[in-house]
Amino acid sequence: xxxxxxxxxxxxxxxxxxxxxxxxxxxxxxxxxxxxxxxxxxxxxxxxxxxxxxxxxxxxxxxxxxxxxxxxxxxxxxxxxxxxxxxxxxxxxxxxxxxxxxxxxxxxxxxxxxxxxxxxxxxxxxxxxxxxxxxxxxxxxxxxxxxxxxxxxxxxxxxxxxxxxxxxxxxxxxxxxxxxxxxxxxxxxxxxxxxxxxxxxxxxxxxxxxxxxxxxxx
Amino acid sequence: xxxxxxxxxxxxxxxxxxxxxxxxxxxxxxxxxxxxxxxxxxxxxxxxxxxxxxxxxxxxxxxxxxxxxxxxxxxxxxxxxxxxxxxxxxxxxxxxxxxxxxxxxxxxxxxxxxxxxxxxxxxxxxxxxxxxxxxxxxxxxxxxxxxxxxxxxxxxxxxxxxxxxxxxxxxxxxxxxxxxxxxxxxxxxxxxxxxxxxxxxxxxxxxxxxxxxxxxxxxxxxxxxxxxxxxxxxxxxxxxxxxxxxxxxxxxxxxxxxxxxxxxxxxxxxxxxxxxxxxxxxxxxxxxxxxxxxxxxxxxxxxxxxxxxxxxxxxxxxxxxxxxxxxxxxxxxxxxxxxxxxxxxxxxxxxxxxxxxxxxxxxxxxxx
Numbered sequence: 371x372x373x374x375x376x377x378x379x380x381x382x383x384x385x386x387x388x389x390x391x392x393x394x395x396x397x398x399x400x401x402x403x404x405x406x407x408x409x410x411x412x413x414x415x416x417x418x419x420x421x422x423x424x425x426x427x428x429x430x431x432x433x434x435x436x437x438x439x440x441x442x443x444x445x446x447x448x449x450x451x452x453x454x455x456x457x458x459x460x461x462x463x464x465x466x467x468x469x470x471x472x473x474x475x476x477x478x479x480x481x482x483x484x485x486x487x488x489x490x491x492x493x494x495x496x497x498x499x500x501x502x503x504x505x506x507x508x509x510x511x512x513x514x515x516x517x518x519x520x521x522x523x524x525x526x527x528x529x530x531x532x533x534x535x536x537x538x539x540x541x542x543x544x545x546x547x548x549x550x551x552x553x554x555x556x557x558x559x560x561x562x563x564x565x566x567x568x569x570x571x572x573x574x575x576x577x578x579x580x581x582x583x584x585x586x587x588x
Numbered sequence: 589x590x591x592x593x594x595x596x597x598x599x600x601x602x603x604x605x606x607x608x609x610x611x612x613x614x615x616x617x618x619x620x621x622x623x624x625x626x627x628x629x630x631x632x633x634x635x636x637x638x639x640x641x642x643x644x645x646x647x648x649x650x651x652x653x654x655x656x657x658x659x660x661x662x663x664x665x666x667x668x669x670x671x672x673x674x675x676x677x678x679x680x681x682x683x684x685x686x687x688x689x690x691x692x693x694x695x696x697x698x699x700x701x702x703x704x705x706x707x708x709x710x711x712x713x714x715x716x717x718x719x720x721x722x723x724x725x726x727x728x729x730x731x732x733x734x735x736x737x738x739x740x741x742x743x744x745x746x747x748x749x750x751x752x753x754x755x756x757x758x759x760x761x762x763x764x765x766x767x768x769x770x771x772x773x774x775x776x777x778x779x780x781x782x783x784x785x786x787x788x789x790x791x792x793x794x795x796x797x798x799x800x801x802x803x804x805x806x807x808x809x810x811x812x813x814x815x816x817x818x819x820x821x822x823x824x825x826x827x828x829x830x831x832x833x834x835x836x837x838x839x840x841x842x843x844x845x846x847x848x849x850x851x852x853x854x855x856x857x858x859x860x861x862x863x864x865x866x867x868x869x870x871x872x873x874x875x876x877x878x879x880x881x882x883x884x885x886x887x888x889x890x891x892x893x894x895x896x897x898x899x900x901x902x903x904x905x906x907x908x909x910x911x912x913x914x915x916x917x918x919x920x921x922x923x924x925x926x927x928x929x930x931x932x933x934x935x936x937x938x939x940x941x942x943x944x945x946x947x948x949x950x951x952x953x954x955x956x
Contacts, residue, residue, distance in 0.1 A: 457849075462784065568862050
C-alpha cells in the first residue's frame with residue numbers, strides 16, 4: 371500500500387510529560403516546536419518523515435483514533451472505558467499516569483439529595499458513572515461537567531461526584547471524602563482497529579511500545 | 589434557502605447522481621459475481637414481525653430496530669436492521685425443502701434506530717450471499733473467495749481479509765485453558781481490546797499468547813499452532829489453512845484469532861474485509877447456525893455505502909445532444925452502441941451545461 375502519513379495523537383496535560391520519554395524509547399520524538407509553550411500549532415513533525423503528532427484533549431484522542439483520523443495515540447484507561455469505542459484496541463499498558471477514578475461525597479454524607487435507588491452525580495464520565503451504579507441496581511442521573519466538579523455538591527447541584535483522584539488533596543480542600551474507588555487508571559497505547567490490521571507500521575509501533583513496557587517490567 | 593422541514597433527519601441522506609451511479613454500478617457488479625457463482629437472488633420485505641427478525645440469529649438486538657405496532661395483526665413490526673436473519677427465515681421456512689447446499693444472494697437497505705458517533709448513518713445498504721447447509725472449510729473458502737471477488741468487482745482495490753475464530757474463548761475455556769463461567773465474559777472483553785494488562789488482571793493470563801498470534805497469516809498461524817493447547821484447536825487451524833490456501837494471492841491475508849468485534853452470531857470461522865483507502869470494514873462473513881431450524885450456514889455481507897467515497901465515478905459515458913428534428917433511428921442506434929442521448933425539447937438548451945460531450949450533426953456525433 372502507498373506510504374501515507376501516520377498520525378499519533380497525544381493528550382494535553384497530565385499524562386504528556388510522562389509519555390514523552392516512553393515515546394522516545396519507541397522512536398517517536400517530536401520536533402522542538404512541540405515543547406515551545408508559545409507555539410499555538412496543533413500538528414507537529416516527528417523524527418520520522420512518515421509520522422506526525424497531534425496534541426488534543428484527552429477525550430478527543432480516543433475519538434480521533436476510533437475514527438481512524440489518527441492511527442495511534444496515548445490516553446488514560448478512564449477515557450477508553452468511558453467511550454467504550456468498538457474500534458479501539460488498547461494493546462499496551464504504559465504504566466504511567468497512575469491515578470484512580472473515585473466516587474466522593476460531602477463529609478457529612480449525601481443523603482440530603484439522594485434517595486435509596488436514585489442518585490444525582492456530577493462528573494466528566496457519565497458513561498462510566500451510570501454503568502457503575504447500574505451494576506449496583508441504582509439509577510444514576512449524571513450532570514456532565516467539564517471541570518471543578520468538587521464544588522457542585524456544596525452548591526446543591528448533586529449529592530456526589532465521580533472524578534479522577536491522585537493525592538486526594540483537591541477533594542479534602544473542598545470538604546469531600548472518597549467513598550468508593552471505581553477503577554484504577556494508567557495510560558495506554560491505543561490503536562485503530564482497521565489501521566492495525568492494514569498497516570504494518572502500526573503493528574511495528576505496537577511491538578516497539580510492548581517491548582519497552584516488557585523491559586521496564588523486568 | 590432550505591426550510592428546516594426540508595432537512596433530513598440525522599443519519600439519513602440523499603444519494604445524488606454521482607454517488608447513486610457509484611452505488612448502482614457497485615451493486616450491479618457484485619450481484620453479477622454472486623449470480624455467476626450460482627447464488628440466486630431473493631428479495632425479502634423491508635418490514636417483518638419483530639420476533640422473527642430478532643429470533644433467527646444470536647446478537648441481533650430488537651432495541652436497534654425501528655419498531656411499531658401492526659394495525660392488522662396488533663403485533664410488533666420492525667424495519668430490518670440486517671438481512672441475514674431474513675435469509676435464515678427463508679431457508680428455514682419457504683425454502684426448507686429446497687435442495688442443499690442452498691446458495692442465496694441479496695441486496696437491499698437496512699435501518700437502525702440509533703447510530704453512534706463513529707458511524708452516524710442510520711440507513712445502510714447491505715449486499716451479500718449465504719451458503720446454507722454447510723459450515724465446513726470448503727464452504728468457508730468459497731464464501732471468502734466470492735466475497736473478495738464481489739468486492740473487487742464493486743470497485744475496491746488492494747483487498748485485505750482478516751480471518752478470526754469467533755468462538756475461540758468458548759472452545760478453549762471448556763477444557764484446554766479452563767475459566768470459571770463468570771470469568772469468560774471478562775476475558776473476552778479484554779481480548780477484544782487487546783489489553784494485555786487487563787487480561788492478566790481478570791485472570792486470563794493463559795490467554796495472553798493469543799494476543800501475539802495476530803498478523804500476516806503465515807506467521808500468525810504458526811504462532812497459533814505453537815500455542816494450541818492440547819490440540820483443542822487442531823481442526824480449526826487445519827480449516828484456516830485450507831481457507832487461506834483457497835484465497836491464495838487474491839487478497840492479503842491476516843489472522844487475528846481473538847477478534848470478536850462484529851461477530852455476534854458466527855461460530856468457528858469469521859472474516860472481515862478491508863480495502864485500500866477506506867477506513868473501517870467493508871464487509872464481514874463467517875459460519876453460523878440458524879436459530880429455529882438449527883441448520884448450519886456460511887455467508888458474507890458487504891457494506892456498500894463505504895465504497896462511495898473511495899471508488900471514483902465511472903468515466904462519464906459519452907453523451908450526445910439530439911437537436912430538434914433529429915433522425916430517431918440514428919438516435920436509437922447510438923443508444924444501442926452505448927451512447928447516452930439527451931433530446932432537445934426547445935432546441936435552445938445549452939448542450940454542454942446539460943452534460944453532453946457531443947452533438948448529433950448530419951447523422952453523426954460531433955465533439956462539442
